[in-house]
Amino acid sequence: MQIAIVLYDRFTALDAVGPYEVLARTPDAETVFVAEQAGPVRTDTGALALMTDRSLAEVTSPDVVVVPGGPGQSALMEHAPLLDWLRQADATTTWTTSVCTGSLLLGAAGLLTGRRATSHWLAVGELERFGARHVPQRVVSDGKYVTAAGVSAGIDMGLTLLGRIAGDEYARTVQLALEYDPQPPYDAGSPHKAPAHLVDALRERSRFIRS
Amino acid sequence: MQIAIVLYDRFTALDAVGPYEVLARTPDAETVFVAEQAGPVRTDTGALALMTDRSLAEVTSPDVVVVPGGPGQSALMEHAPLLDWLRQADATTTWTTSVCTGSLLLGAAGLLTGRRATSHWLAVGELERFGARHVPQRVVSDGKYVTAAGVSAGIDMGLTLLGRIAGDEYARTVQLALEYDPQPPYDAGSPHKAPAHLVDALRERSRFIRS
Numbered sequence: 001m002q003i004a005i006v007l008y009d010r011f012t013a014l015d016a017v018g019p020y021e022v023l024a025r026t027p028d029a030e031t032v033f034v035a036e037q038a039g040p041v042r043t044d045t046g047a048l049a050l051m052t053d054r055s056l057a058e059v060t061s062p063d064v065v066v067v068p069g070g071p072g073q074s075a076l077m078e079h080a081p082l083l084d085w086l087r088q089a090d091a092t093t094t095w096t097t098s099v100c101t102g103s104l105l106l107g108a109a110g111l112l113t114g115r116r117a118t119s120h121w122l123a124v125g126e127l128e129r130f131g132a133r134h135v136p137q138r139v140v141s142d143g144k145y146v147t148a149a150g151v152s153a154g155i156d157m158g159l160t161l162l163g164r165i166a167g168d169e170y171a172r173t174v175q176l177a178l179e180y181d182p183q184p185p186y187d188a189g190s191p192h193k194a195p196a197h198l199v200d201a202l203r204e205r206s207r208f209i210r211s
Numbered sequence: 212m213q214i215a216i217v218l219y220d221r222f223t224a225l226d227a228v229g230p231y232e233v234l235a236r237t238p239d240a241e242t243v244f245v246a247e248q249a250g251p252v253r254t255d256t257g258a259l260a261l262m263t264d265r266s267l268a269e270v271t272s273p274d275v276v277v278v279p280g281g282p283g284q285s286a287l288m289e290h291a292p293l294l295d296w297l298r299q300a301d302a303t304t305t306w307t308t309s310v311c312t313g314s315l316l317l318g319a320a321g322l323l324t325g326r327r328a329t330s331h332w333l334a335v336g337e338l339e340r341f342g343a344r345h346v347p348q349r350v351v352s353d354g355k356y357v358t359a360a361g362v363s364a365g366i367d368m369g370l371t372l373l374g375r376i377a378g379d380e381y382a383r384t385v386q387l388a389l390e391y392d393p394q395p396p397y398d399a400g401s402p403h404k405a406p407a408h409l410v411d412a413l414r415e416r417s418r419f420i421r422s
Contacts, residue, residue, distance in 0.1 A: 013231065018225065020225075020258070150388075150390025152366065160396045173412070179311075179363060181401040182391075184391055185350070193392065194384075201384070
């Protein structure tokens with residue numbers, strides 16, 4: 001089994017590293033980071049680059065595709081080299097997945113039409129423009145398409161997927177090894193839980209960034 | 212403010228990327244990934260490398276130090292270039308922090324003697340050999356020393372620290388932006404919650420790896 005995690009300029013690191021940390025422990029699987037050109041790919045903050053070991057052209061039929069999100073996604077919504085690759089890879093995947101605004105790239109590739117899916121809470125309106133039906137859950141499955149909510153939701157998506165691939169017992173072992181017993185010091189991780197003025201402020205900022 | 216995240220061969224990616232994703236959003240701060248030599252540093256799985264932009268020698272007085280854990284830590288417990296750097300940096304930090312077995316490196320540098328601290332649940336015995344007092348919490352603070360439990364606990368540590376640096380309101384905004392509203396599909400993330408046979412199996416495997 002080959003698991004391909006697709007990076008691009010200005011992706012969000014945790015979107016990719018969350019599922020990676022879980023899925024790279026799949027038995028008998030190879031995990032590979034890919035980008036249009038192999039080499040370092042810079043994250044949205046500019047403070048970090050992740051190495052990709054292979055180009056898209058070198059990875060033609062992965063079993064699992066993971067597409068992270070991040071501000072760089074918006075520049076790629078009509079970028080044929082990536083969208084063509086996603087369509088081609090999807091033709092033979094067992095699982096096609098995304099985290100955060102990665103689902104907008106799957107949508108732009110035409111892969112989510114008529115499907116249940118999710119995205120970062122700030123991007124669910126845009127997701128529906130691609131014919132997807134937003135389901136307000138942290139991890140949404142529709143057949144082989146598994147999409148996660150914003151950034152950190154990729155860890156939950158990774159564990160959900162690992163359970164399906166390798167069984168619940170194995171996924172629990174990985175959860176224990178990663179000591180994934182989250183205890184955030186605040187309870188502000190979703191727009192339904194955070195104070196309304198913080199939600200409004202982020203919505204306003206996002207409108208500005210995306211316009 | 213400068214935040215230095217220290218990488219080394221065979222670190223665990225999420226240990227570093229969890230706190231990074233939160234702390235890189237600290238207002239008026241520069242986040243920098245450092246290693247003994249600048250360049251790509253391979254993670255424990257072999258499937259990923261993170262770029263470090265600076266060498267230890269180039270970063271002499273960071274305000275915040277973050278030391279991730281990972282299997283590679285055990286080869287560095289007497290490695291003077293790293294331990295000397297940690298001691299030197301600590302002399303002027305505002306916060307000296309670790310995730311997972313990163314606390315063993317702080318301990319080996321003599322920085323946790325007599326302090327309350329934590330580590331990956333499989334490593335708390337070793338932590339106490341450095342004179343630290345283990346506190347069974349996900350994030351443990353003792354003055355400027357903040358240590359986190361295994362791997363994913365670095366996200367909770369990052370948010371805790373961000374709250375102290377930039378205030379609760381700002382930390383909540385970052386939590387919301389990262390949609391950190393964790394919903395693991397299993398409840399097996401700590402040795403107190405996972406089935407006993409899984410805990411025993413990981414303990415056994417860890418004994419084999421560390422011997």
